[in-house]
Amino acid sequence: MSSTKPLPAALKRWAEQRIGPVVSVRDASHSWDRSRVWDLEGGSGVHRYLKVSPSVKFFTRESRAYRHIVPALGHTRAPHLIDSRAQDLVLLLTAVPRAPVKELALDTAQWRTVHQQAGALCARLHEAGELDRGDRVKAEASLSAAADGAEKYLARAGDRLDHDEQQLVRDHAARLRRVGPVPVGYIHGNNQPRNWLWSTSGLALVDFERSRPAAHVQDFVILATTQWADHPDREKAFLLSYGRELSDAERHALRCLSALDAVNCLAWGPDNGDAEVTARGRRTLDRLMKEDRP
Incomplete structure (x- = not known):
């Protein structure tokens, strides 16, 4: 600070x-x-x-x-x-008397435990009451709304992406519009270890300013591009306690959302001096480019 x-x-x-x-x-x-x-x-x-x-x-x-x-x-x-x-x-x-997970030196087993509890809390949040009519409309339109942001992010990122990378983002935005129905509800909106607090009493969530009605899968984007990218055991632990595997449509949406998250990171991170967010965006984009154009 x-x-x-x-x-x-x-x-x-x-x-x-x-x-x-x-x-x-x-x-x-x-x-x-x-x-x-x-x-x-x-x-x-x-x-x-x-x-x-x-x-x-x-x-x-x-x-x-x-x-x-x-x-x-x-x-x-x-x-x-x-x-x-x-x-x-x-x-x-x-106050919740716990320490931010991001600041703790956890071993492999402890990380799995944290993700297991995060999955259970995420499931509770996603099922927290029925959506009213207005919220359901917003939730069902959330993937299209995310795709709508692609051009704005690309304009802000400018030459931080080359032509092929820009086209990849546009391609994934177009694919996101064709995903089809996925489960919707209330999401945390910034679901990641920075907003997880841990103690021997268990896990707690904080920072709900991005909470909103949306597709459930939108709560997994940061985890998929950071924690789960290198540690599939953490993803497995999370989804086990979440109560279900992601559907094929959700997996497809998650990949498209990851591309949009990458360009957003590359637009926001450098402008705000956030090296961690910038690195997340660059790493995700490099991975997607390699996978799409080996």
């Missing part, structure tokens, strides 16, 4: 009206500029988190998720919403 972000005094006062005196504040934001999260410690040593969403869309998604979707995960498997204030895009959340 390049600089510490101070908690605005007005937001601290708002939080204290709900949780009592705050004795210490720690900036817990991610490194990107629009991330604004603070760890608030109360007088009794209890921690809560205050988050200012980067946009109205993310605030709406996350506040809705905490109220209507996240409870399906179970009491200890995610933070709980204490309160929110739409005019400031702010959410006040309980």
Whole structure:
């Protein structure tokens, strides 16, 4: 993180009206500029988190998720919403006493256990209530909507992709439109170890600002292009507890979505100084190019 972000005094006062005196504040934001999260410690040593969403869309998604979707995960498997204030895009959340999986030195067996629990939590989230009519329409259109983003990502990435790579992305976007029906529901939207917290009590999920109605398979893209690419045992453990294998249509969609994720990474990563995201995009694109044009 390049600089510490101070908690605005007005937001601290708002939080204290709900949780009592705050004795210490720690900036817990991610490194990107629009991330604004603070760890608030109360007088009794209890921690809560205050988050200012980067946009109205993310605030709406996350506040809705905490109220209507996240409870399906179970009491200890995610933070709980204490309160929110739409005019400031702010959410006040309980803390989950676990460490980010990404920061832990896990062995092979522990990684499998983490993925097994992640699969079970993901299944609960995906089945968290019936979609209403409007959400079902959005979910069933989500793959086409993803394909619609291809040209925008390509324009932003510019010459970071050569002509053949650009054509590969366009080809996969076209194929994604022809995938056909796949299971839909509510998804996490940023399902990866950065948003998994682990302890001996088990796994918990955080960061629901991208939660939305969509094709279930969209929750597996980052895992497929990172964790599962080199560790098929982790994918096997995840899907075993998820409760089913992916259908042929989902496998096809996952490949197409991976191509779109790659160009998105190559558009966003360099512009935001995120070497990890950039590397993910380049690695995925190189793999797809090799497989499509050996």
